[in-house]
Amino acid sequence: DGGITQSPKYLFRKEGQNVTLSCEQNLNHDAMYWYRQDPGQGLRLIYYSQIVNDFQKGDIAEGYSVSREKKESFPLTVTSAQKNPTAFYLCASSMRGPDTQYFGPGTRLTVL
Amino acid sequence: QKEVEQDPGPLSVPEGAIVSLNCTYSNSAFQYFMWYRQYSRKGPELLMYTYSSGNKEDGRFTAQVDKSSKYISLFIRDSQPSDSATYLCAISGGADGLTFGKGTHLIIQP
Numbered sequence: 001d002g003g004i005t006q007s008p009k010y011l012f013r014k015e016g017q018n019v020t021l022s023c024e025q026n027l028n029h030d031a032m033y034w035y036r037q038d039p040g041q042g043l044r045l046i047y048y049s050q051i052v053n054d055f056q057k058g059d060i061a062e063g064y065s066v067s068r069e070k071k072e073s074f075p076l077t078v079t080s081a082q083k084n085p086t087a088f089y090l091c092a093s094s095m096r097g098p099d100t101q102y103f104g105p106g107t108r109l110t111v112l
Numbered sequence: 113q114k115e116v117e118q119d120p121g122p123l124s125v126p127e128g129a130i131v132s133l134n135c136t137y138s139n140s141a142f143q144y145f146m147w148y149r150q151y152s153r154k155g156p157e158l159l160m161y162t163y164s165s166g167n168k169e170d171g172r173f174t175a176q177v178d179k180s181s182k183y184i185s186l187f188i189r190d191s192q193p194s195d196s197a198t199y200l201c202a203i204s205g206g207a208d209g210l211t212f213g214k215g216t217h218l219i220i221q222p
Contacts, residue, residue: 004155033209040120042214043156043200058209090155094209100146101202101210103155 003027004104006091011109013078013085021076021107023091032074033092033101036060043090049074050096078109086111115139118201118213126221131188135201135213138182142211144204145177147186149197150215156200160186191220 004025013019025032034046045058049068063082068074074093078085088108092101118135125131133147144163148156160175162168168175176185184203188195198217202210 006155031209040214043212045209048209088153092209099204100144100158100161102158103148105155106153108153 004091004093004102006089006104006107008107009105011107013109013111015111016080018077018079019109021078021089021091021109023074023076023104025072025074025091025093025102025104027093027095027102028071029093029095029102030071031094031096031099032068033094034058034064034066034074034076035090035092037088037090037106046076046089085109115211116201116203116213119216120214122217122219124219124221125191127191127193129191129220131186131191131195131218131220133186133188133199133201133216133218135184135203136182137184137203137211139203140179140182142203145175145184146202146204146210147173147175148200148202150200151197159199193220193222196220 007022031050033048035043044060046064047066049055065077090106091104094101116137147160149159150156162175165177165179172189174187196219198215200215201213204210
């Protein structure tokens, strides 16, 4: 089955730790995206990548980092510099930039 | 002015009613219009996609776009309790992805 997978589903982090969220897609999509969702805030774009080995900052990139070494993978690292990391993180992919996006199931990160 | 405005609700209607969900946008360069449905603690699921003014129907769902008014709507006929979810409008005009509304929380009362 084609789709987008995210792992883990739930993640707990102590303050000061970096954590990496996994996102994998087997849809052969060129573009991949990371969003953060907070109650009442909607979806906010963190980073996006249109092609392997290239990515751009979204609206709220501070405290986050990404890599795109393979077409099917786009991991997100939440660093200790992110002041309020507790949120629901969603990964998405699309065939190309302006196209419809398909979302993974999400990872809920909680900082203890 | 925000690029995409969407009433957060909650919107509560009885089962079987026709539901109307709406978004307005400010950037006339936007070309692609989508509606997503999101159940609690799940990823958004694409419902409808259109790129032109007019109506597009898919089963009980109808998406309507009025580019002259910068207004998009999603209609749900014969609403069911399983339609209870948050509905997100999303609009695209460039390579950096979609601009989302904040979502409308819909409750269908049995």
